[in-house]
Amino acid sequence: MQRTPFHLVEFSPWPLTACLGALFMTIGTASWMHGFRPTLVLVGLLVVALTAVAWWRDVVREGQLQGHHTAKVVTGLRQGMVLFILSEACFFAAFFWGFFHSAMSPAVELGSSWPPVGVVGLDAFSVPLLNTIVLLSSAVSVTWAHHSLLAQDKNGVVWGLGLTLLLGAYFTYLQSVEYLGSFFTISDGVYGSCFYVATGFHGMHVLLGSAFIFVCFVRAIYDGFSDAHHVGLESAAWYWHFVDVVWLFLFSFVYWWAGSGA
Structure with a gap:
């Protein structure tokens, strides 16, 4: 007992x-x-x-x-996921701190400009904008899956998670195309380091989030969730929304603001 x-x-x-x-x-x-x-x-x-x-x-x-997994256990799992996401937020905050430290007061060695002299930034309104649309669409689809589960609509859950997986894979493909076509590398000073470390770790989080969503997708097919017990899918949705929010900051500052000549 x-x-x-x-x-x-x-x-x-x-x-x-x-x-x-x-x-x-x-x-x-x-x-x-x-x-x-x-x-x-x-x-x-x-x-x-x-x-x-x-x-x-x-x-x-x-x-x-x-x-x-009693109510107390589920509450603890949710709190653990919230704390994990907060730790991830601090992780990315360190990258943004380094980025703004260099971008808002460029050193003389960088030509006193950002991007530095000789470095051509990426057009924010080409592939990065498309990636933004893709990730925001995936946020809608994973929310659709969550609400479908609450409504006991299995087909909605499976289709929502499947669409999220496809959009996540498309985002990863677009980012690889962007990397291959960029005019600078990670060795091009502090600009290259900030850009590739921040966007690269975000891409890694997209891959991990996709794995998380895939597990939920398989479980949803085999009726692994119910409207009352679905902390796994809920945690996956939270994590995916966190990835979306981080990308909005990356797009706004690393691509758009910095690319316009901070």
Whole structure:
């Protein structure tokens, strides 16, 4: 008989394997930069991916099949997701801090201009504007999926999540095209560093969010959610909206404001 509303989890190997995978990726990346083969990086990625699949499987089993996700547990999961998103906001705030520090008072070495002398910025109203439309459309589709779930409309949930996945993949494709056609690289001073680090990490978050949405998509097909218990889909929607908001800041300042000659 359970005497507490909180779920006391069983012993699990997944925290250890996740840490080992992250360690392999860190050491492998550092070795790769010094001329070694990226074998250890690939091993680390594989370990982390398999750990994520197994860990998600256990969480789904605990909540959907075993009924351990009580109201108190769901509240804790929601609070954890909010805190995670806040930590991600601080992560991107550091990039914007570095960007504005250099852009609002360009050094003499940069020609006292932003973008620096010799660097041609990207046109904000070409691919970046299209990417903005794509991401905002994906925010609408994931919201449609959430509200369809509340209305017990399975088809709406599946179609909404599927459309979100397609729009996320299209965004990633457009960003890769943009990178290949840009006139500067990450080694072109502080401008290149700020641009590619900020937009690149955002692109990585789009990929992670797409994986999150994909898991929810598969679960929705197999009736893994109900109108009363859907904290996984809700968390995925929150994360996706966070990615959208970060992109609006990137488009407004890194592409538009900086490109116009701050």
